[in-house]
Amino acid sequence: MQTNFTAEQLADPGVAMSEKILRKCVHCGFCTATCPTYVTLGNELDSPRGRIYLIKDMLENGRPADEQVVTHIDRCLSCLSCVTTCPSGVDYMHLVDHARIHIEQTYRRPLMDRLTRRMLALVLPYPARLRASLHLARLGRPFAPLFRTVPGLKPVAAMLDLAPASVPAASPVSRPGNHAAAAPKRGRVAILSGCAQPVLKPGINEATIRLLNRIGVEVVVPEGEGCCGSLVHHMGREPDALDAARKNIDAWTREIDAGGLDAIIITASGCGTTIKDYGHMLREDPAYADKAARVSALAKDVIEYLASIDLPDPVNGSGLVVAYHSACSMQHGQKITTAPKTLLKGAGFVVKDPPEGHLCCGSAGVYNILQPEIALALRDRKVRNIELTRPEVIATGNIGCITQIAQGTGIPILHTVELLDWAYGGDRPEGLPARATREQRAVQPS
Amino acid sequence: MSELIAFLEPDRSVIARRAAIIADLADLVPASSLITDARELVPFDTDAFVSYRRMPLAVVLPETTTEVAAVLKYCNRNGIPVVPRGAGTSLSGGAIPQEDAIVIGVSKMNRILEVDLPNRCARVQAGVTNISISQTVEADGFFYAPDPSSQLACTIGGNIGMNSGGAHCLKYGVTTNNLLGVKMVMFDGSIVEIGGKALDAPGYDLLGLVCGSEGQLGIVTEATVRLIARPEGARPVLFGFPSSVAAGACVTDIIGAGIIPVAIEFMDKPAIEICEAFAQAGYPMDVEALLIVEVEGSDAEMDAMLGRIIEIARTHGVKTIRESQSATEAALIWKGRKSAFGATGRIADYICMDGTVPLGQLSHVLEKTSEIVARYGLRVANVFHAGDGNMHPLILFDANDPDESRKAEMAGNDILKLCVDAGGCLTGEHGVGIEKRDLMRHQYTDADLAQQMRVRAAFDPKWILNPSKVFPLDGRNGAYADETGETAGKTAA
Ligand code: SF4
Ligand code: SF4
Numbered sequence: 001m002q003t004n005f006t007a008e009q010l011a012d013p014g015v016a017m018s019e020k021i022l023r024k025c026v027h028c029g030f031c032t033a034t035c036p037t038y039v040t041l042g043n044e045l046d047s048p049r050g051r052i053y054l055i056k057d058m059l060e061n062g063r064p065a066d067e068q069v070v071t072h073i074d075r076c077l078s079c080l081s082c083v084t085t086c087p088s089g090v091d092y093m094h095l096v097d098h099a100r101i102h103i104e105q106t107y108r109r110p111l112m113d114r115l116t117r118r119m120l121a122l123v124l125p126y127p128a129r130l131r132a133s134l135h136l137a138r139l140g141r142p143f144a145p146l147f148r149t150v151p152g153l154k155p156v157a158a159m160l161d162l163a164p165a166s167v168p169a170a171s172p173v174s175r176p177g178n179h180a181a182a183a184p185k186r187g188r189v190a191i192l193s194g195c196a197q198p199v200l201k202p203g204i205n206e207a208t209i210r211l212l213n214r215i216g217v218e219v220v221v222p223e224g225e226g227c228c229g230s231l232v233h234h235m236g237r238e239p240d241a242l243d244a245a246r247k248n249i250d251a252w253t254r255e256i257d258a259g260g261l262d263a264i265i266i267t268a269s270g271c272g273t274t275i276k277d278y279g280h281m282l283r284e285d286p287a288y289a290d291k292a293a294r295v296s297a298l299a300k301d302v303i304e305y306l307a308s309i310d311l312p313d314p315v316n317g318s319g320l321v322v323a324y325h326s327a328c329s330m331q332h333g334q335k336i337t338t339a340p341k342t343l344l345k346g347a348g349f350v351v352k353d354p355p356e357g358h359l360c361c362g363s364a365g366v367y368n369i370l371q372p373e374i375a376l377a378l379r380d381r382k383v384r385n386i387e388l389t390r391p392e393v394i395a396t397g398n399i400g401c402i403t404q405i406a407q408g409t410g411i412p413i414l415h416t417v418e419l420l421d422w423a424y425g426g427d428r429p430e431g432l433p434a435r436a437t438r439e440q441r442a443v444q445p446s
Numbered sequence: 447m448s449e450l451i452a453f454l455e456p457d458r459s460v461i462a463r464r465a466a467i468i469a470d471l472a473d474l475v476p477a478s479s480l481i482t483d484a485r486e487l488v489p490f491d492t493d494a495f496v497s498y499r500r501m502p503l504a505v506v507l508p509e510t511t512t513e514v515a516a517v518l519k520y521c522n523r524n525g526i527p528v529v530p531r532g533a534g535t536s537l538s539g540g541a542i543p544q545e546d547a548i549v550i551g552v553s554k555m556n557r558i559l560e561v562d563l564p565n566r567c568a569r570v571q572a573g574v575t576n577i578s579i580s581q582t583v584e585a586d587g588f589f590y591a592p593d594p595s596s597q598l599a600c601t602i603g604g605n606i607g608m609n610s611g612g613a614h615c616l617k618y619g620v621t622t623n624n625l626l627g628v629k630m631v632m633f634d635g636s637i638v639e640i641g642g643k644a645l646d647a648p649g650y651d652l653l654g655l656v657c658g659s660e661g662q663l664g665i666v667t668e669a670t671v672r673l674i675a676r677p678e679g680a681r682p683v684l685f686g687f688p689s690s691v692a693a694g695a696c697v698t699d700i701i702g703a704g705i706i707p708v709a710i711e712f713m714d715k716p717a718i719e720i721c722e723a724f725a726q727a728g729y730p731m732d733v734e735a736l737l738i739v740e741v742e743g744s745d746a747e748m749d750a751m752l753g754r755i756i757e758i759a760r761t762h763g764v765k766t767i768r769e770s771q772s773a774t775e776a777a778l779i780w781k782g783r784k785s786a787f788g789a790t791g792r793i794a795d796y797i798c799m800d801g802t803v804p805l806g807q808l809s810h811v812l813e814k815t816s817e818i819v820a821r822y823g824l825r826v827a828n829v830f831h832a833g834d835g836n837m838h839p840l841i842l843f844d845a846n847d848p849d850e851s852r853k854a855e856m857a858g859n860d861i862l863k864l865c866v867d868a869g870g871c872l873t874g875e876h877g878v879g880i881e882k883r884d885l886m887r888h889q890y891t892d893a894d895l896a897q898q899m900r901v902r903a904a905f906d907p908k909w910i911l912n913p914s915k916v917f918p919l920d921g922r923n924g925a926y927a928d929e930t931g932e933t934a935g936k937t938a939a
Contacts, residue, residue: 001496001795002845023846026791027496029535033575033599042554042573043507044489044534045481053489068485085598087724087788 001025004060013284014098015059021095022056024088025049031082031092036360037075040377045072048082048092055099064106065099073099075371077364077378078234080273080332084358093333094280097233104236112152117235120366125195125227125244127174134199137163158372162403164200171202176223179209183216187262189305190220190255192248192275195227197268197399203430204267204399207421208302212265214425215311219265224251228266230274233281234365245278246288249295256294263300267417269398270365273333275299301330302417303397307339311346314423318348320432322419323391325382325405327398328360340397340416347423352389356381363404375404383408392433395419450855451880453500453914456545460526461503467526468504471548474516479554481505490531490549494596495539495881497797497851502529502543507551511629511637511667514550518665519635521548527910530661532573532604535596537787537798538879540608540660544914550665552603558582559668565643566673567626572603572666576610579671588673591618594875595784602669609658611875613709613783614740616833618674620875622657629668630656633906643670655901660877661912663905677742680708682779683752685759686733686766690714690828693735694809696762697832700739700755701805707751710833711738711783714812717829717840724789725782728775730766737832738783786829787840794825795845799858800882801865802836802874811868815839818860822853836874837865863888878916886918895921 003022010016031048032038038047045054054069065073073096082092109117123129140160147157173179174193189212197204209219229244255261266272279293300308322344330336341351362368362378382405386394394413396402406413418429460467468482481487482504491499503526508514521528527547534541534551543549552573560569563586568579576597579590593612594600600610606628611620618624627641641653656663687693697710713721713729713736722729729736739755741748756767770776782789790796803811812828819826819841830838839861843854862872862885872882872889886895899917903909 002851024791026494026788026795027492028494028596028788028791029533029599030596030785030788031599032533033577038553039556041478042556043478043481044551044553045486049534050489054485057485057488066485068483072486087785088791089724089789090791 001027001056003056009059009062014101018055018059018095018098021091022052025052025090026088028088030087031085031090034081034085034358036077036079036081036362036378037374039359040374041075046075048086051076051099052090052092052095055095058099058102065103066107070103070107070109073103075374077328077360077362077367079328079360079364081328081358081360084332084335093277100234100236101238102236104238110152116155116370120369121232121235121237121240124231124366125229127170127195127199130196130199131167131170134163134167138165154372155369158369158375162368162407164403167199168202171198171206173206173209173221174198174202176221176225179213179219179221181216181218182213185218186216186309188218188220188259189263189265190222190252190261191265191267192228192271193221193225194268194271194399195231200403201399201415204415204418207415207418207426207429208265208267210426211417211421211424215309220255220259220261222251222255224254228271228274230270231365233274242281242285245281245292248275249278249282249288249291252295252298253291256298261298263305264295264298265300265302265305267302267397267415268400269301269327269330269334269336270400272299272301273329276334301334301336301397303330303340303343304334304336306343306417306420311343312424314347315425316348316423316428320349321352321390321392322349323352323354323386323389323394323411324416325354325361325386325394325396325401325413326357327396327401328364330397331358340395343420344395344416347420349419349423352391354382354385354389356385361401361404363398363400365400368404379404379408387411393419449498450852451498451884452919453544453880454919457525457527460546463524464503467524467548470520471504471506471517474520475506475508475513479507479509479513481507490534490543490551493531493534493536493539493541495537495542495797495879497845497855498539498542498880500542500544502547502549503545505549505551507554509554511631514552514665514667515631515635515637517548517550518631518633522633522635522908522910525908525910527913528665529912530603530607530665532601532607533575533596533599535600536604536608536877536879537800538608538873538876538881540877540879540912540915541604542880542914552601552665552667555667561673562643563588563673566675567643567670568673569668569670570602571668572606573601576600576602576605579673583673587676589676590671591615591624591674592621595787597784602671603666606657606666606669607659607661608875608877611831611834611836613711613780613831615875616710616831617706617708622654624672625653625657625669626672627670628653628656628666630664630666632664633908633911638664641670658877659902660879660916662902662916663911665911678744679748680740680742680776681748681752682709682738682740682770682776683755684730684766684768684779685737685739685764686730687735687737688733688763688765690735690812691809692762693737694812694832696737696759696764698805698808699758699762701833703754703758705751705754707739707741707755707833709738709740709831712736712828712830712832713738713783713786714828716825716827717786720789720793720827721782721786721829723792724785725778727778727782728768729779729782730768733765738779783829790827790840790842794842796827796840796842797854797858798876799837799839799841799861800873800876801862801870802834803865803868803870805835807868807870808832808835811837811864811870814864815861818864819857822857824850824854824857831874834874835870859885880915883914883916884918886916887921892921
């Protein structure tokens with residue numbers, strides 16, 4: 001597509017990058033069809049092509065962001081379905097990242113929106129603060145319907161709805177330390193503890209560490225790790241995001257230098273997409289560019305890592321019908337599509353692919369808090385599609401999807417690695433339906 | 447860049463009334479269906495024929511036929527031009543607006559209303575995507591046959607406007623052969639139903655007239671389309687040739703022998719490279735031209751037809767023959783082909799031509815096309831529906847270079863004239879739009895065009911519907927007149 005930038009504008013590296021991206025778009029419109037917000041709202045302004053055009057117009061004219069542009073960019077889930085679809089290779093991810101930074105720098109949001117965002121940025125990335133807020137949220141829950149009636153307070157209502165009824169105790173595995181291999185050692189990896197996940201579902205990393213140890217992989221929880229930064233990154237708060245990235249890079253670099261790492265294991269695909277992008281995010285920072293690139297290259301989703309090594313024969317799990325929900329950050333962000341299903345099948349599960357698998361469930365980081373209406377429509381659509389496959393359990397690789405989908409269905413939903421850990425000799429995951437495996441049924445017919 | 451294609455001079459009196467018009471529209475459609483902010487209108491200023499852009503006065507995205515009718519009635523009464531829009535994937539500029547026009551987009555009307563398997567048809571709203579019809583009935587063993595490359599995104603409303611085709615039309619025909627009925631809003635807001643579930647309706651074949659009328663006879667809001675039972679099996683096979691001429695001649699001979707596969711698609715080397723980079727479909731890279739031939743039926747039927755095709759291909763020196771080994775591989779082969787235009791964006795901007803030629807002329811036109819493009823110092827990639835002679839040369843250029851952009855358009859015009867002179871026509875499936883409008887005289891005599899314009903005027907006396915498209919601007923005066931005796935459609939200077 002034709003672009004119109006002056007040499008002066010192109011001197012800004014962000015604008016120069018965006019211009020290159022825009023030049024690749026041929027305005028064919030293919031991407032509109034697989035965009036969750038376009039499919040829901042039917043307005044091209046809420047489609048990738050529409051957003052690309054809005055961003056182009058804003059950047060070319062060197063304009064500050066305005067309410068209209070912000071409305072449509074805010075509605076974007078950053079699910080990256082458009083990137084998978086685009087035949088021309090348009091890097092929408094980095095374009096919208098740039099637009100969000102531009103918005104954050106040039107646009108003053110209404111008061112309630114500002115407060116909500118600041119609060120999210122101050123609480124979610126910090127496990128202790130999040131735990132305290134979730135306890136508070138339980139008290140606030142009865143007021144959610146009231147908040148829902150006030151437009152500016154809808155996000156608060158959404159937050160209260162999403163808060164779990166009970167908060168699990170802090171897990172020992174989220175503290176720094178070493179978890180030795182329980183079989184002949186075949187590797188050493190670091191694991192990202194994360195921020196929200198260890199508070200909401202500590203069992204995920206516990207299962208990961210158990211499984212990896214059992215198959216001979218040493219797992220380190222490095223000192224000094226924190227939130228990956230994706231939450232603030234998607235809000236356009238780039239300095240905060242880069243700080244978070246640098247902090248993690250320092251922690252992992254120490255481990256790489258100390259004992260060597262085969263991989264940095266991530267169990268939330270949303271975080272994985274961001275960590276794999278550290279190299280790009282810090283490309284202009286001479287002190288960190290190389291280290292960031294090294295970290296990004298080592299970053300692996302736990303599924304990706306498991307798919308790259310030999311696994312023993314499974315011992316549990318045969319025959320359970322699992323609907324696999326691919327998180328957007330998994331399939332579109334990291335292009336990991338078949339590995340989780342192959343692993344589940346290899347572990348003895350019957351795997352079902354729900355229709356419209358490319359569409360987001362509406363979770364998308366804090367999207368379900370900031371855009372509750374669209375998020376709800378997408379969640380209901382997702383749950384309908386999943387339930388069509390009549391599964392006994394749903395598996396996915398991202399904590400956000402787990403929280404979001406669990407709100408809409410009675411079918412239990414687990415992280416893929418929890419099922420795998422069980423299949424390879426671990427404890428039966430909490431919440432798995434009390435249903436006999438095929439072997440047990442064969443022994444005790446009912 | 448100075449533009450080669452003119453638009454109608456916008457009616458200043460309409461533009462002057464903009465505020466009042468917007469206030470009136472706000473009474474006719476919900477707020478979420480009306481777009482008037484200058485910045486929000488920008489993304490509607492073009493379609494996939496992106497070299498031309500015009501801002502519309504406003505955009506409405508109605509949710510019901512009644513809303514479409516209300517808006518159309520209002521626009522007609524007040525002399526405001528209307529430009530219909532589906533998904534905005536037109537390659538001929540069919541959905542590009544103009545400054546004094548209201549865009550009526552059907553993107554919110556995206557529901558499948560009824561699937562009637564015993565009658566093998568489906569009733570859908572105009573904004574459903576082409577592919578979603580097939581997806582809906584897939585589990586029951588049916589599909590909707592016309593499959594434009596943009597089928598993922600393009601709407602059935604747009605398909606009807608352009609009488610769209612696709613790779614599989616060689617066997618199953620284009621949109622008009624698969625359309626059973628429409629609900630359409632006329633210029634004055636009246637709602638008519640044309641056709642129905644049966645194959646032939648009594649009275650005039652108005653459906654045939656509506657299909658391909660580029661949004662100038664009315665706005666289709668619902669369509670009843672034919673569903674076809676899926677064949678027992680289908681197999682795309684890749685045939686690699688040492689030259690484009692050999693591949694072209696092979697196509698001529700296949701069809702000449704009375705063999706009608708489901709699809710015969712052609713790609714030359716530049717196109718193969720582009721598509722392989724995107725889809726990794728396993729196209730042979732050591733050949734100059736590739737045919738994707740799809741056969742279908744029982745295994746025995748497919749083997750028999752393939753046997754005959756292979757024999758013919760051998761006589762043209764075929765270098766590689768590869769059958770797809772799995773459904774995944776077959777899907778990749780088609781994904782690469784269908785993404786060809788978009789994937790071209792990875793290496794350059796392009797305009798896509800749509801001329802159709804008699805099959806015997808295929809090799810000749812391919813050679814001449816290369817010559818024309820080379821004369822302008824540009825590159826071309828050819829990827830097209832060879833079986834029905836529907837060529838799609840993609841002329842590659844740099845959109846940020848005004849001189850190249852102009853040359854690309856001129857080369858395109860020369861190629862289309864070449865197709866007509868070879869006994870073919872300007873458009874196989876993309877429609878005339880604005881892109882080929884001024885070449886219509888190369889195809890038709892003034893008397894032919896005058897007759898078409900009289901038909902158009904019978905449906906839309908004030909010419910408010912998509913007025914800048916299809917008919918050359920300078921031949922309009924006097925060719926038709928509305929009831930007041932005034933002639934419509936003044937050309938921009
Ligand atoms: S699919 Fe890609 S090239 Fe086509 S409009 Fe979307 S972003 Fe642009
Ligand atoms: S990232 Fe997702 S929501 Fe955003 S434009 Fe792309 S497809 Fe649409």
